[in-house]
Amino acid sequence: MADVGDKNGVAETSMRPRGCGPVTGVVDWLMSFATVRGFFALYRKNALVAVRNHRATLLRLIAPLLFLLLALLIDKAIQANDAGQETFQDVMDPTAELIAPIPSCNEDMYIGPSNCSELMYSPNNYITQAIMGNVTSRNAVPITAAAYPSQDSVQDYLLAHPDEVIGAVHFVFEDPSNPSVLNGFIVQTNTTVKFFKGTYQDPNTFVQLPLQSAVQREITRYYMSETPSLAGMAEDLVWNVSIKTFAHPAIATTSVLGQVLGPFVFAACMFSFVSQIGFMVAEKEQGLRQALQSMGCTTAAYWLSWAAWEFTIAFFSANLIACFGLLLHFDLFLNNNYGLLFFLFFLFLLALSSLGMFVCTLISKQQVAVYVGFAIFLIGWIMQTVVIFGVPYSVDFYYDYNMALTCIFSLFPWDLLAKGFGDLGSATVTSTSPGISWSQRYSYCQDIPLSQDQPPFDPKEQYIDYECVMPLGTIYVVLTVLWLGYFVLAVYFDQIIPNAMGVKLPLWFPFMPSYWMPSLAKARGLHSIDDGMGPDDRPDEQDGDVAEEEVRMRELLQHRTGAASDAAEMSAAGANLKNRNAVEVFGLKRVFPYIPCSGSCGSFCFAFARTKDERAFWAIKNSWLGIPEGQLFCLLGPNGAGKSTTINVLTGVLPASDGEALVYGEPISAAGSMERIRSMMGVCPQFDVLWGELTGVEHLQIYGAVKGVDWRRVGGEADELLEKVKLTYAARQQTAAYSGGMRRRLSVAIALLGNPKVRGLGEPFPHLPAGKGCERGGQEVSPASVHLLGQRT
Secondary structure, X not given: OOOOOOOOHHHHHHOOOOOOOHHHHHHHHHHOXXXXXXXXXXXXXXXXXXXXXXXXXXXXXXXXXXXXHHHHHHHHHHHHHHOOOHHHOOEOOOOOEEOOOOOOHHHOOOOOOOOOEEEEEEOOOHHHXXXXXXXXXOOOXXXXXXXXXXXXXXXXXXXXXXOOEEEEEEEEEOOOOOOOOEEEEEEEEOOOOXXXXXXXXXXXXXXXXXXXXXXXXXXXXXXXXXXXXXXXHOOOOOOOOEEOOOOEOOOOOOOHHHHHXXXXXXXXXXXXXXHHHHHHHHHHHOOHHHHHHHOOOOXXXXXXXXXXXXXXXXXXXXXXXXXXXXXXXXXXXXXXXXXXXXXXXXXXXXXXXXHHHHHHOOOOOHHXXXXXHHHHHHHHHHHHHHHHOOOOOOHHHHHHHOHHHHHHHOOOHHHHHHHHHHHHHHOOOOOOOOOOOXXXXXXXXXXXXXXXXXXXXXXXXXXXXXXXXXXXXXXXXHHHHHHHHHHHHHHHHHHHOOOOOXXXXXXXXXXXXXXXXXXXXXXXXXXXXXXXXXXXXXXXXXXXXXXXXXXXXXHHHXXXXXXXXXXXXXXXXXXXXXOOEEEEEEEEEEEEOEOOXXXXXXXXXXXXXXXXXXXXXXXXXXXXXXXXXXXXEEEOOOOOOOHHHHHHHHOOOOOOOEEEEEEOOEEOOOHHHHHHHHHHXXXXXXXXXXXXXXXXXXXXXXXXXXXXXXXXXXXXXXXXXXHHOOOHHHOOOEHHHOOHHHHHHHHHHHHOOOXXXXXXXXXXXXXXXXXXXXXXXXEEEOOOOEEEEEOOO
16 A cells, blocks of 8 residues: 655654753753653653542542541540559659558459458457457448468468458567567558559559558557556547658650551551552553553653652651641650651651562552552551560560561561651650650660669650660661662562563573663674574465565575575565565564463463473464565454564564564664664554543653653644544543543554654454454454554655
């Protein structure tokens, strides 16, 4: 067919308008790099998709607020429970409290309204009877006291009847056989601290001190009555004893809120994590990543655009988390430096996003990504619970056991988040706690086990923990290393794990100079074409035009390599050069190796793939063809004949197993040539690869920027192409609402971006009803085939 393109199209494309200003010149220079223009185009794509998915994006940003509100409810409940306990209060000037009378045994929290008795005493003699008689009769609460001959008999009774007696008194005489001189007494009580339904019972103030005070009072009264000069004063004895605790700060050494907030913030951030890996895996599964690659998108542009977008989300999320905590008036947020909080959240989110990118390289199905995200959430929650109990960020585990355990835990960002929250919480146990300042991010955490070696400090002015390892400053450094480390691993594994087309790089590719400088890569060369490679199963009766084309291309190969045997052959081959070829294919072959397993784990099984196995599939067995300029060339064949595979090989999506192809003289086997080849080719793939959230014009602008269309002309060219394919009316409509035909026309428009010299249309009529094919060589051939158009320059 005659050329249907504009003969002056290439010249017009190359004549890009240039600005005169220095800023425009800098932009032009930056946009000359494929990685830079791809980065900005894909960053814009990520932003547009996030805006269109506003509900999911909003949930990513406000999820921490919901979890912080839940943490606030827990904190208020704990504060209400601890409000009456001095242990959790700063007591600077304690007040004296009068010791209460001995309580009834039914007031004991663990005894309740059961049959019980208050007191037992030994030995049983006239002195102890007189003293204990006054103890019971003069107590404000009615109580009883039973006498026993010895301390052993009291012990036997208590062992046989647990939770029936609240106290016992054992008097000690100088001469037990002649009880006239009392040396002292022993008070026996249950010292267990009792809790029940939020109520706290202190054994010291409940029974021990009242019993001790009452016995001392009655011993004094007894000996006053036995002394003639004091006998008249015994009945008027006034005995008021009070107790006053020492002044002390809040005794609690850890913050329950600091322990709870870590897992809660982690749970909130997991919404963002699952959303990220789900979308990235979906791009891989739906072929969008492959479509970008075929348009010239570099690996660096793809990964850097995702890293930059997650950097943006992490920046806003970290600030929002800190602001939410301040709005809810958490002491942990109010008393600690804002920068410490921001960088803890920010670096944690960055490290988590890089971990998500790394996980994406190991997954090929979006549904599997959701399951993996849930599994990571459970693992992270369990590991954070372990960290809350001091493992492994305590002095014992850090030094005395095995530091390797600390290193293993530190490989996961959520453990460092829990450690950081624990430190910030410990520094703000109460509302008057000083917290940690930015300058103290290292100095507050010290390991000085001996108290005599610990420098004194004012707890009102600063917080120092002398039994601490890994301060916040170190946590920031480790999180930064995890962020960069997981990102590098993601890029590396993305290259060495086979993609959907089975393509991968060798494990040592970072050490290959040609990877960093594609211009150093050498083409396979026309001399190395191997006719003997692959199966020799050509049909006995080959189509005449196919056989004729192979002969013509072999003669052309001999001419190019100088291998023609005589002048006649040289002359015949030279005649073929009069019409310039846009594409020349010489013995092209592509084999898909046999893989013993498949499914979501197929990438890992690729290590056992074998190309020489008889079950390996040869998609292209030995193709010889040339596409002259200005002609329409159609590859016809049934499904599986290798039509789409040929396109993928020519555009660099798949490497050729053997043979060579030239696109306007550029060999496809040289990595340095592929960028130039892609700029000259436009491909409409077999299936539409579109983002449902983007509009038609946005697709053309993004793909155009990736392909290298001038940044000032890409908008105008997008409008022109939409008009050509009759989609101007739907230019601003999201493609999720397009019909099948509209999506196909948009894919054709994408293939025409940049007015390419060679245009490949894979299955341009996929919606043609079945059974409308034709027969060729005894086989039904679908008209939904691959079309290559070579444009005349």
